[in-house]
Amino acid sequence: MSLTLSPLLNIPIIQPGDDLATIILQSIQTSQIDLQDGDIFVITQKVVSKAEDRLVNLSELTLGERAKQIAVEIDKDPRLVELILRESREVLRTRPGSIIVEHRCGFVCANAGIDHSNVKGKWGNPDDWVLLLPEDADRSARNIRDSLVQATGRKIAVLIIDSHGRAWRLGTIGSAIGIAGMPGLVDQRGWEDLFGYKLRITQVAAADELAAAASLMMGQAKEGTPVVHVRGFPYPLREGSMAELIRPKEMDMFR
C-alpha cells in the first residue's frame, strides 16, 4: 500500500561504454534488494547518455548561419546553439541564454537537454565538451529493461528521466524522457467518481508523476544517486512509450 523510492548505492561514475544493466544488477546484489514483479528502476538521463558516449566536442562543429544569428540574439556560445538546433525539430522560444525547442524525440525542453555539468570530456579543453540526450531514450530504456528482465526473470520496468523547466512555474521537476514496460499515461476517462458521475477528462501522466518522485531522491549536483529503485507503483505495468505523453502540436495552446 506504500510507494517506496530508494536510491541504489555504490553506483560508480559512469564512463562511455559502460553497461548500465550490469552495474544496476551489481548494485542490487550488494544492496541485497530482493526484486519483485512490478518494481521499476528510474535512471537519470545523464548516466544513460554517458554510457552511450553522447559526448560532443564543441570545437569540432561547423557553424550554420542560423546558429550564428540566434547566438548573437540570445548571447550564447554559437557552437552550443548549433548543436541545439541539430538536436531539435523546431524552436519554440528564445530568451537570453536559452532556447526552448521541440527535441528530435518529440518532447519540449530547454536547450535540447544538452548539458555542461558533470561532464569531464576526453581531451583538450574540458569546457568544450557537452553531453547530448540519448539518441532514442525509449530504446535505451528498453535495452536496459530487457537485460534486467533476462537476468532476473522479474517483470520490471525502466524509466529514464531528465530535469525540465515548466511554463508558468519556477524550478525544474523530473520528467519522463524514455519509457519501457510501464504506462506513460493512465486513462481514467469513464471511471466513476464517489457519487456515480463519470470522470470526463482525467488522464493521469503516471510516468511523469513517477519521474518527479524519483527526481527528489537523485539530487542534482553530485550525481551520486543516478538510479532509484521503486516499489509499489499503483498502476499495472504494460508496454508504454514517450509518445503517449506528447501533446499533439495542433492540440497545444502554448506553442
Add this chain to the structure above:
Amino acid sequence: MSLTLSPLLNIPIIQPGDDLATIILQSIQTSQIDLQDGDIFVITQKVVSKAEDRLVNLSELTLGERAKQIAVEIDKDPRLVELILRESREVLRTRPGSIIVEHRCGFVCANAGIDHSNVKGKWGNPDDWVLLLPEDADRSARNIRDSLVQATGRKIAVLIIDSHGRAWRLGTIGSAIGIAGMPGLVDQRGWEDLFGYKLRITQVAAADELAAAASLMMGQAKEGTPVVHVRGFPYPLREGSMAELIRPKEMDMFR
C-alpha cells in the same frame, strides 16, 4: 535513505465544517503511525475545499456579459464560465470546453480549478453544484499544519495539491497549490558538480515533485485516499509558500 509515501486509511467522506487536522490525527492513531520530525502530509485540494465549504450553486449566479460571450465561443455552461472568471485574475487561453487562467492565488490552471466530480451538493439539482479551490490554500495548509504540530509536538509540514494539465504534454500531474512548513523551491545554484563546476541554473521545484509523487497514491476517481503520509523528504524543512513556485509574468515566455 528512502522516500516512502503511504495513503492514510479510514478517512471518511469529508463534509463542510469537518476539521481535517482532527480527522488526520485519528487516522494516524488507528494506523499506528509513529510520527517523526520531517514527516509531511500531502492533502488533495478537494477535501480541503469541502471542509471549508467552498461549494457553490450555479443557479444562484448572475451572469456578466463577458461570461456569456466566452461561454458561446467555447461551448461551456455560462454559469461555470462566470464562476471561473470570478475566481481568476486573467484569462490566458480558451478552447472548446476549457479556459486556462491565472487563478486569484497566482498559479495558472484550467477552469480555475473548479470541479464537478465527487461533489454532491446540498439541495436541488446535484448537477448545479461545483467546488471552488480553497480561498487561500497556503493559509489552509498552515492551519492544518499548526493544529498537527500542536497536537503532536513534531516538526511536520503540510502540502495541498491539485491535478494540473501542462503545456506540451498530455495528462495531469499532482501540483502544489498550498504549502506550509516546507520549501517550495530548493535553490542549488552555486553548488558544485562532480568535477567542481558550479551549477548555474538549478532550482528544484521540490514541492511540485512531492505533489506529483503523492498524487500517484491518491488516484483520481474514488477519492478514497485524500491524504498521503510522507517520510524521507530529502531537503530540510523550513517555512515556505506557493509564491516561491510562481514564475513572474514578465519572465514567462508562455503566457
